[in-house]
Amino acid sequence: MKKTIEEKRKDVLEVATKLFAEKGYEATTMAEIAKLANVGFGTVATYFENKENLLLKCxxxxxxxxxxxxxxxxxxxxxxxxxxxxxxxxxxxxxxxxxxxxxxxxxxxxxxxxxxxxxxxxxxxxxxxxxxxxxxxxxxxxxxxxxxxxxxxxxxxxxxxxxxxxxxxxxxxxxxxxxxxxxxxxxxxxxx
Missing domain, CATH: 1.10.357.10 (Tetracycline Repressor, domain 2)
Known part of the structure; x- marks a missing residue:
């Protein structure tokens, strides 16, 4: 079953929170977040614009x-x-x-x-x-x-x-x- 936009967005937030918390902001890349959330890099950028905004939303x-x-x-x-x-x-x-x-x-x-x-x-x-x-x-x-x-x-x-x-x-x-x-x-x- 295909995930909804909201489910994908939630997955990105959860993965980003985990990585930012464990590795730190600087050591975490948008590409890594996308990969672990099982979404495309463009999807992360579409939902959150950039890493700074993603941190803010987390x-x-x-x-x-x-x-x-x-x-x-x-x-x-x-x-x-x-x-x-x-x-x-x-x-x-x-x-x-x-x-x-x-x-x-x-x-x-x-x-x-x-x-x-x-x-x-x-x-x-x-x-x-x-x-x-x-x-x-x-x-x-x-x-x-x-x-x-x-x-x-x-x-x-x-x-x-x-x-x-x-x-x-x-x-x-x-x-x-x-x-x-x-x-x-x-x-x-x-x-x-």
């Missing part, structure tokens, strides 16, 4: 869904302990599933001067995450459910923990390991 297009998943938690729950427990578990599972995408985000943010447009997208998303984590922490502190501490520092520490774990480890984590990491991450929020 960062931009998955971001909305990724960010929506990360931000799907209540900042004023009835039960802070349960909300934070469920949130951290979901985050550890999501970050595990999206490891290649995270590698790509780190690649563009670590060289932000070269990749300004993708960097701005990643940076905006990081600020949105941090802001919502801060809201959760501040609300919990006001209600006496979370220990007093700098909410911004805690939010950034949590994001750093998530990124660091999955970017410094090449192994796939078992579900039980993810649960253990998530359980320990809840301590960052200062549950009383």
């Amino acid at each position: 960062v931009e297009e998955p971001m909305a869904d990724f960010l929506e998943e990360v931000l799907r938690f209540n900042t004023q729950p009835n039960d802070y302990q349960e909300e934070i427990h469920q949130m951290t578990l979901k985050h550890f599972q999501l970050f595990s599933e999206k490891r290649l995408y995270l590698l790509l985000l780190i690649h563009v943010t670590s060289q932000w001067e070269k990749y300004m447009k993708p960097y701005l997208i990643a940076n905006k998303a990081a600020r949105e995450m941090s802001d919502k984590f801060e809201q959760l922490i501040q609300n919990g502190q006001r209600e006496g459910k979370l220990a007093e501490a700098n909410a911004n520092v805690l939010a950034i520490s949590y994001i750093s923990l998530l990124l660091g774990l999955f970017l410094s480890n090449t192994d796939q984590f078992s579900e039980s390991a993810l649960k253990l990491y998530a359980e320990n991450a809840t301590r960052l929020f200062g549950l009383q």
Whole structure:
């Protein structure tokens, strides 16, 4: 069965994300992406114009869904302990599933001067995450459910923990390991 234009485009984005994340932008060619995506070189150029635009789309297009998943938690729950427990578990599972995408985000943010447009997208998303984590922490502190501490520092520490774990480890984590990491991450929020 012949692939649709949308399926081919999706394949190109997936292959490009993998190669950009693993090999880097400079070491990846459009021809290599086309070959591994099983499409013609012209097809890649037609969909994305050039490699720079392809990198931008690899960062931009998955971001909305990724960010929506990360931000799907209540900042004023009835039960802070349960909300934070469920949130951290979901985050550890999501970050595990999206490891290649995270590698790509780190690649563009670590060289932000070269990749300004993708960097701005990643940076905006990081600020949105941090802001919502801060809201959760501040609300919990006001209600006496979370220990007093700098909410911004805690939010950034949590994001750093998530990124660091999955970017410094090449192994796939078992579900039980993810649960253990998530359980320990809840301590960052200062549950009383």
